[in-house]
Amino acid sequence: MKRLRADSTVIVLAILVLVIVIGAILVSVVGRNFFSPGNIRDILTGMSVLGLVAIGQTLVILGASLDLSVVYVVSLSSLVAATTMAGNPGNIPWAVTLTLLVCAGIGLANGLIVTVLRVNGFIATLGVGLILQGVLNTNFQGSAGAVPWEFQLIGATGIGPVPISTIIMLALAVVVWFLLDRTRTGAHLFAVGGDPEVSRLSGLRTRTPLIAAHVMCSVFAGLAGLLLASRLGVGSPTVGQQGGYALLSIAAVVLGGTLLMGGRGSIWGTIGGVAIFAVVDNVMSVMQVNPFLKDVVRGIVIVAAVAIYSRRAIVRRRTRFGPGGTRTGGDAAAAAAAPAMAAASVALIADAQTSPGASPGDASATTDGGESR
Amino acid sequence: MTFVRTLLSPRGAVFLLLVILLVAITILNPNFADPGQLMRFVQRVAPIAIVAIGQYFVIIAGEFDLSQGSLITAQVIIAGNLVGQDDSRTVPVLMLMMVFGAMIGLVNGLITTLLKVPSFIVTLGMMLALLGGVMWWTGGAATGNPADSFRQIGRGGIRDLPFIDFLPWSVLVLAAWLALGIWLTKRPYGKVLIALGDNARAARYAGARDWWVSTRAFIISSLSATVTAVLLVGYAGVHPSVGRGYEFIAITAVVLGGVVLGGGRGWIVAAVAGAFVLEALFLLLNIAGVPSTMRDAVQGVIIIAAVAYSGIAFRSRRRGAAPHASPDQGKEPDASPDGAEGQSSAPPALVSEGIPETRGD
Secondary structure (H helix, E strand, O other): OHHHHHHHHHHHHHHHHHHHHHHHHHHHHOOOOOOOHHHHHHHHHHHHHHHHHHHHHHHHHHOOOOOOOHHHHHHHHHHHHHHHHOOOHHHHHHHHHHHHHHHHHHHHHHHHHHHOOOOOHHHHHHHHHHHHHHHHHHHOOOOEOOOOHHHHHHHHOEEOOEEHHHHHHHHHHHHHHHHHHHOHHHHHHHHHHHOHHHHHHOOOOOHHHHHHHHHHHHHHHHHHHHHHHHHHOOEOOOHHHHHOHHHHHHHHHHHOOOOOOOOOOOHHHHHHHHHHHHHHHHHHHHOOOOHHHHHHHHHHHHHHHHHHHHHHHHHHHOOOOOOOOOOOOOHHHHHHHHHHHHHHHHHHHHHHHHOOOOOHHHHHHHHHHHHOO | OHHHHHHHOHHHHHHHHHHHHHHHHHHHOHHHHOHHHHHHHHHHHHHHHHHHHHHHHHHHOOOOOOOHHHHHHHHHHHHHHHHOOOHHHHHHHHHHHHHHHHHHHHHHHHHHHHOOOOHHHHHHHHHHHHHHHHHHHHOOOOOOOOOHHHHHHHHOEEEEEOOOEEEEHHHHHHHHHHHHHHHHHHOHHHHHHHHHHHOHHHHHHOOOOHHHHHHHHHHHHHHHHHHHHHHHHHHHOOOOOOOOOHHHHHHHHHHHOOOOOOOOOOOHHHHHHHHHHHHHHHHHHHHOOOOHHHHHHHHHHHHHHHHHHHHHHHHHHHOOOOOOOOHHHHOOOOOOOHHHHHHHHOOHHHHHHOHHHHOOO
């Protein structure tokens, strides 16, 4: 499993390198330098907002759900933050806390609808998104609030060519990586996303990890909204929809090798996917491609990049429970395994008849070994 | 009694909801029960219902089609630009649109099935590429006002009928498309499609040509979007925002109709009823004087509630049925020793997780 995850991430990074090389060549053709500090800063800045949303989306998709409400959460968060701050630096801590609490509440609602009411994540978050849209339309006619200069600095400054916002995004990615790879909640999320029924039979509380993933996804969308508010200086009710973050973040997550059915994927793949988008966008901006043509290129890049490794990844995925565990090696493998299975069960019967209950541990190991051929 | 039970069952839930909504509309606006008004209502639903029929075929096969909305926009703009004021071009352009639609569906389907890219991503990419391509071609502003003969399909109809007074063409198109859809689901093709959506591997082992079956579903979906585009040209005119969001409306309608996202379960008529429910809901919110800003929110609540209800009703019906044995358990030798059962059956997944390390082959 370890090896496999590295695998798809490596492919994503290889695609990223390929995209960077092609981009650098194209940019140099126009007589500009792709690796100039200014350009690198542009790319990294472009990564930060989508990156934050995509990190949250990764968690939800790993749990075999989806979150289409992120765009509205982003807009709402930028508005809540900007109106609460109202230009006063003293309000910043309270405004950030309030914003994140509101977002966590939305995530909790999403999670509860998905787990308790068992509404499909696609429909649940689409519905919650519509509700948020209604709330936004009712309460805000246009841009509102004001963000104090101190908070705007977060979106504007950087260390060398690396913007603070990107550093924050990467730091949070490390936190999420730790959460997924090193904590129980993370392991449970993978398990529940992979097969909720098996995880339930294994004694997991299947709801908790998924609710946690939804809450975190909304909080990450809220952080993205805060970042946008800090960049724009105001809150805007349409900033999320304009960015198209819901579908783009899902595309970035899938591009990063995470399966839409859940249970398989990595956070670094997602960051790689976001970076690919950022580089492609940057190259097109530098080359002054027609904005409509940009969408065409984006669409092709998304499909082509996923196509490069999806065949391979799907074959790999089948090795989940050992060689031929799900018998997708094909009929040949099944036929080859048949004698072994028969032998195993015969041995098992013999074992049971000669020494009933003598070594149950051994017996079960033999059973599973035979069956997983 | 059986009728009531059918209405309360998940399959009938959408019809129950539709009846409630229609009654509510009639109470608020008695004119609505007038046959002519009802026909107008059906005419308004027709585009959504036809897209929902297309989406049904894709969803039942376990896939998604997010490119429908963009395809509608693209087709509307193609019609606007190519037909012009020339009546003689109506038929050739209609043909061209159908071929274009079928081609888009073919591309979606082939990339999904042969390149094994998830359909969500394929159709998302197609959505971006189509919309961007058409906008690029037209320079961002859709121009053109197709000839009247073309627009008649969406807005015209048979007039001076005895009872309903006016029978719009779009209602006939919807009826024909639905009949075609029902016929297809009764054909072996429809059965294979459902089997594929329920368990792709089993269907493949049973000899289904899965790639061609799924691809045809995508073609049906794109053709449905094309038909909707033809109706919308007449009904709404040529504009780059026509068709925006139709893919989500269609998916919502299909899911409201009790079709399971992920495939394998659902009824095409219920999917169409889902489209009627959505449009009735819009109408009701309009008549009831709900502020336009809050309509989205009410819509969201009702969608979640309806889907949650049908899910709960479905589960309560199945409760009591024996739980499915997982396929892995089925492979266990029948003569499993009784003494070892307690230990071997509980964590099969955990035990077999360790196998790659211990077994060399």
